[in-house]
Amino acid sequence: MNFGLTSDQLALRDHVKNLLDKECSLEYVARCDEAGQPPREAFQALARHGWLGLIAPQEYGGVNGSATDLAVLLEETGHHFEELGLWLFRSYTFGCYAILKNGTEAQKKFFLPKTVSGEFTYAFALTEPDSGSDAASLRTKAELDGDHFIINGRKQFISGFDIADYALVALRTSQQAKKQQGISTLLIDTKTPGIEVRRIPTLGQHAIGTTEVTFTNVRVPATSLLGEIDKGWSICEDTLRYERLCLSAARIGAARQAFEFALDYAKNRIQFGKPIGSFQAIQHKFSDMKVMLDTAQTMVLRYAWLMEQGQAQRADTAVLKYLVGESYKTISDTCLQVLGGYGYCNEYPIQRFFRDSRLATIGGGTSEIQKNIIAASLGL
Ligand SMILES: Cc1cc2nc3c(=O)[nH]c(=O)nc-3n(C[C@H](O)[C@H](O)[C@H](O)COP(=O)(O)OP(=O)(O)OC[C@H]3O[C@@H](n4cnc5c(N)ncnc54)[C@H](O)[C@@H]3O)c2cc1C
DSSP states (O other): OOTTOOHHHHHHHHHHHHHHHHHSOHHHHHHHHHHTOOOHHHHHHHHHTTGGGTTSOGGGTOOOOOHHHHHHHHHHHHHHOHHHHHHHHHIIIIIIIHHHHHOOHHHHHHHHHHHHTTSOOEEEEOOBTTBSSSGGGOOOEEEEETTEEEEEEEEEEEETGGGOSEEEEEEEOOOOSSTTTTEEEEEEETTOTTEEEEEEOOSSOTTTOEEEEEEEEEEEEGGGEESSTTBHHHHHHHHHHHHHHHHHHHHHHHHHHHHHHHHHHHHHOEETTEEGGGSHHHHHHHHHHHHHHHHHHHHHHHHHHHHHTTOOOHHHHHHHHHHHHHHHHHHHHHHHHHTHHHHTSTTSTHHHHHHHHGGGGTTTSOHHHHHHHHHHHTTO
16 A cells, blocks of 8 residues: 655665565575574665665765655565564664764764664663563663773563674663663663673564673773763653654564465465355455554554654554554464464464564563553543
8 A cells, every 4th residue: 555655755665675575585584584593684785775874864874764764664674574674673763763862973973874884783672580561660780980881780582682783771870769760771882791692582583583681790981871861761762662663664564464475375275176265254354454454554654644743642652552563463363374284384484473473562562551551641
């Protein structure tokens, strides 16, 4: 569907589609998933064609693109490989958006050109073993010691920390009355001595993977601070809003790919002398999925538009995250059912969507937490 996309946005989508048709085939994606290897070649191909600079200003090598441009790019990327979209989004959100909004001139000059060229990649470390949904209760400490911070503690479920060059890390810098106060965000070189990383085996998301990160007397320069000391929680909330646009766009692209694969299968798989797509039970599954896909896709573009107008509220973000996460999960599950036993086989790609989509209702804020936010916005 084209909605109200401009000719430039349609050209962007076509360009990314043609590039990824070559660089990110289903076979390539299956190899990355099976080997637990990030899609570096596809990532670098996008970087070579300048797509990592989409939202950066021209002075840093970018093209100053809009939230809708980004949604179009990430949906098309997710349509080839969700994890490629999720890897890219970290560069846009943490390496570009967060630094442009909160960074010093020196930080912008250091990070932005190398983010745009694809030289630097990123992770985001908020969650800890004892603070998941209640993220602001985090305890990993950063203490000032002259012109350095000393970091001690542990972060949990940090996607791609082991393959990232830098991580935006949320840390407790002082104890204050409200737990949201006293948090700071630091941009940390992931190879700093004292950082130990362990990959956590998971159901899906095998290419980028997730990690546990332990900090033991890690010394980083005080210039690593992004924004003001003790005021990092608002940076976390703001970047999470941006993250949810990106994640949702990539995931709806992935849901569309699963849907198209299953639709083709339903038209060609013969049972009882007919294509299974001629049975009403299968047809209705596709009708339901089509409604979910169109609704979720429309909501991604609506949210991008709200961001461009500066009108995106916390509840709008929660509606988007909840709707897209649950739709992607349901669509992947339904597509697996359409393929029957072949859906359950690792030789067919649908099982990967089923595994990967399970994270969509958990990571970056669970569906239950999104519903809490929506209910609170209604005065409940
Ligand atoms: C593969 C993977 C990748 C991830 N990547 C990252 C990353 O890159 N960076 C990062 O910082 N984090 C990351 N996370 C962490 C993720 O955001 C958290 O797992 C998530 O926020 C939930 O926290 P939790 O797992 O501790 O669950 P908990 O908070 O313990 O929740 C457990 C259950 O209780 C429910 N629950 C909790 N509180 C409430 C409440 N108030 N009302 C109703 N229900 C409630 C939850 O919805 C959930 O069903 C990742 C997680 C996974 C699994």
